[in-house]
Amino acid sequence: MSLWNRFKNFIRKPHNLILVLLFAALFFLTMFPLLSLLKDSFLVHPSEVRSIKGSKAGDLTLYHWYKVFLDGKNSRNIFYRPLWNTIRVSLGSCFIAISMGGSVAWLVTRSNIRFKSFISTVFVFPYIMPAWTLAMGWLNVFRNSHIGGARGLFTAVTGIPTPNWLAYGAIPITVVLGLHYAPFAYILVGGILRNMDANLEEAATLLHASRWKIIRKITLPIVMPAILSTFLLTFASTMSAFAVPAFLGTPVRYFVITTQLFRTLNGMNPGYGYIIAVVMIAIGCAILAFNQWITGKRKSYTTITGKSSQISLVDLRGFRNILSGAIIGILVFIALMPLVSFAVESFTMVSGRYALSNFTAEFWIGDGRVNVANGEPGILRNKYIYLGLWNSVKLSVSCALAAGTLGVLCGYAVVKGKMYRLSTFVNNLAFFPYLMPAMAFGAIYLSMFSKRNLFIPSLYGTFFLLVLVGTVKYLPFASRAGVNAMMQLSGEIEEAALIQGVGWWKRMTRIIFPIQKSSFLSGYLLPFISCMRELSLFILLITPANRILTTMLFQYNEKGWSQYANAINLLIIIVVVAFNIGVNKLTGASIDKGIGG
């Protein structure tokens, strides 16, 4: 058989065709930008002509590489110090996230703690809220009049001015990121615990092993590789977090690698920024490789062998009420308090003064007073807010539909074609965007699509570009959901239909999708939620005609109009939470099924 005929034969099967198409598209959308990013790190950009003496825009140069890595004091300022800060902050927040998320996950799956459904609903709140939510909440409580403007709630109530180290810098960033990603760890660890074969634990119980011994000798060793992989994923996420360090670090000049990236890309030296982005991607890849090595090596320990029907729950006895109460208390503090503080802030005229006479609805429904924020109307009467809201929803729905559908196809093709190496390629390519820090990803798309490139016209300023970048960036969530769902599905079901002569389209829509509906749908839900609360991915690509709520919020906040910012934040959270609950009630899909699977 000639090569061409073999190829024709290969491509005749729908899943193979999908594999080939996905490979081509993903290669173009992920690898090609990477090359373009590398190229940009060697070019002189228009704003750099002055610093690089005797050059003109577009010249090749090693200047950026030299400055970032080898120029002593300057390199320390541009790169090494922020990198070191990033590592410290990320390690610290990983520790907080995993110990907190892990303990709650264990309590919910393995003990008789009270209010389980409340805990598991509310605990994921911080994760579905925009990343800066907790940072803003933190500032609302702890900010001091020394740097952050009006004093915060803590000082207002107690009269004790907060020191700088508590209000800004490494400690608050670590704590806030840790709290933000605790639900992420909870989802991952919870998934592992829920799917773990409980037979071993049961056996140990029969042998009268003590609870503590079971945890130490059985549960922990089994979940260890998974915990390690959770650690790596959490580390990758905290490392690329931008909004939290931007809010809490910049006032005291505490820079991490993402805030440094933003500064350089938005400032006079984009070349530095492109190199920083390359470094971040390299770190991300190293983490992924390490992760695959770990999970691959110890696969036999983590296999899901079907759930044991009776997991006997640990009786917390005397601690039951205390622990339940403590967890509810913590949840109220980290998940509900910020919301309350936004509401309060958005209704105060002079921030920091909590007196009844100071309350106003001006920032919600006022028509704008000249002596307050340049006569900006309240957010419910502001046409640009509605434009932003509409754009945000439109963008999130488009990204979710595109990424979700691609995720289903990807899962189908990857699992069906798993005997080919191409399938592994596609699977990894689809996951690759996860490793790219959102802002670097935005920067690459900016550099690639702001001018005519190959056969593609300049897409900058179009809505399509935003949808494209969002879809590719969130594909990892959807493709993971898709692959997991397909893995659980026995091939015989589809074969039975195939024998009956049922067409591919009908097989997909009538059999495969309905069976794994809730898993697939979570592949739609996650991109939607991520997109609604996304800032760093879009911040470099947004044009005024396409502005979205999060970029507007960031602007209001930068201007120091905190009441508007708080009000918009509340608006975003309401939309996200309402959507999440709505989808959950209608279809049973929920966010905790997405990543943990």
Next chain:
Amino acid sequence: MKKWFLLLTCAGLAGMLLNAAPSAELIEAAKKEGALSVYTTTSRVSGSAKKFEAMYGIKVTSASMKDGELVEKVSTELTGNVYGADLILAQDGARIYGELINPGYVVNYVPEDMKKLMPPEDQDPFVFAYYNTVFIFNNETTKEPVIKNVWELTEPQWKNRVQFKDPNVAGVNMNFLTMLLSPEWTDKLAAAYKERYGKDYAGEYENAAYGWIAGFFANAVLGNSDTTISENVGTKKQEKLLLGLFVLAKARYEESKDLALQPLPDTVPFAGFYFPTIALLTKNAKNPNAAKLFLDYLMTEEGFKPWSVDVGTYSGNPTVPANKDDLEFTYWRTRLVPENAAFTYENRAKMEEFINDIINK
């Protein structure tokens, strides 16, 4: 004094006559075009836009952003020949000069009647308005000027009590620092040093300008927004008296936010700095005539209302009076460091490196 008054009155009268109306052809051409898109660093444009819409029935969409972001956007859009804005009101002379004017991405337009009224150096690029940034202190406990010489701000008693917007966030602030490197201002700083300490500057830095900046930054707290800084400085019942270098326009919050703020116009050798907001048409504007008509309108007293209701902004049109609680721009101008686009463009990289070095300490 009398002569000045006469001159101003004449100019005012001439202004009124000349301000009569834009040409009928321009209005007609503008009405044929679509909705006007404006990128701006001052969000008050939306106030004038409303009235403009009512007058001519031409819709205006405005988007406000930070100075660097605006230059970046426009430059990206024009590199890809993507239409974004017709008219820009931009700040940060160095970058406008280097990244928008030099590559030919923007078109200068001077309203007909402004050609005679405005000084030639304000006409290319066209100055829509001036802003000033001055030393302002919290006057709750004392109305007496708390400093007389800028070198005082480098002394230990001001440690952490001076606030300034991060020059990496605000290009105009970086330009101001860059301007201090010019021979004129380096000399003035050296003279002020001698006045204060009775000897010539001989510190660890190359000259008095670098020396002052390093000392100032060692004491300064850097902020992200002038609004926040004005609140930090002006909040009442603070333990220590704070001082800031921020735009005078923020002093308007004094009443609505109950702040205690007072400028220090007589500080030696400068009381702060000023910078222009430049109005330019983009090269790929879809509605150039509407943009021109809108700019004509912004240059009238009526069109400038959203700014002149407050202190701290001054129309490029000298016949439009400043806010009645403020002093005329001619008063401020002599006390402040100006922004020279060509000089800052040439020397800013040097200053950026210096700043990044000292703020990371």
